[in-house]
Amino acid sequence: MTEEIAATPGWVDQRLDEVFATLPRTSEVGACRDQYAACLAGEKQPGAPSDMLGAEFNRCRSLLMAALAGVGVEDAALAGLGKKLEALEAEIAEGS
Secondary structure (H helix, E strand, C coil): CCCCCCCCCCHHHHHHHHHHCCCCCCHHHHHHHHHHHHHHHHHCCCCCCCCCCCHHHHHHHHHHHHHHHHCCCCHHHHHHHHHHHHHHHHHHHHCC
16 A cells, blocks of 8 residues: 655756745745645645635645745845745646
């Protein structure tokens, strides 16, 4: 019997690095990024029902945005981040 391990496609880490490149490079932002990546991997359920492509990741994005605001990332930096994350999440969902 094999154990299922939560994971996202290998290209996701590189894309996350690109998305996060515009944010301050602090250990707190890095920790938020890592938690978001882990959430994406845990939320990715092949065949999970969803009325909207990528909607299963909304919780991950909401938690990330709140965490980044909590560590002092400015609203201006967060403004465009949400759209980039939505696009990434849609790509992940399409690959499922």
